[in-house]
Amino acid sequence: MYFVVSLAILVTMVLALVRALLGPSVYDRVLAVNMFGTKTVLLLSVIAFLFGRPDFLDLALAYALINLVGILAVLEFFQNHTRGTQEHEHD
Numbered sequence: 001m002y003f004v005v006s007l008a009i010l011v012t013m014v015l016a017l018v019r020a021l022l023g024p025s026v027y028d029r030v031l032a033v034n035m036f037g038t039k040t041v042l043l044l045s046v047i048a049f050l051f052g053r054p055d056f057l058d059l060a061l062a063y064a065l066i067n068l069v070g071i072l073a074v075l076e077f078f079q080n081h082t083r084g085t086q087e088h089e090h091d
Contacts, residue, residue: 002050006043013039026078030071037067 013036020032041064048056 002046006046006050009039009043009046013043030074030078033074034067034071037063037071041067 016032016036016039020029020036023029023032041060044056044060044063048054048060
């Protein structure tokens, strides 16, 4: 059963990668990268359970925190970049 879950998570990770590459807007791509990171955390958790390695859960938690901070940084960058572009257009 857990192998089926792992396979389903891998399929959704591939779909997230496709959306990240083909997304029509920057925000679609950022959301897809965030989804890929979340699915990576889920996959690490399932692997930890399958192989009886609870230390993988620590890695999953650390990866989740890095993913959150990274996504917030990218969104802040694009928000400031867009705001800077709009200010230069009005000059």
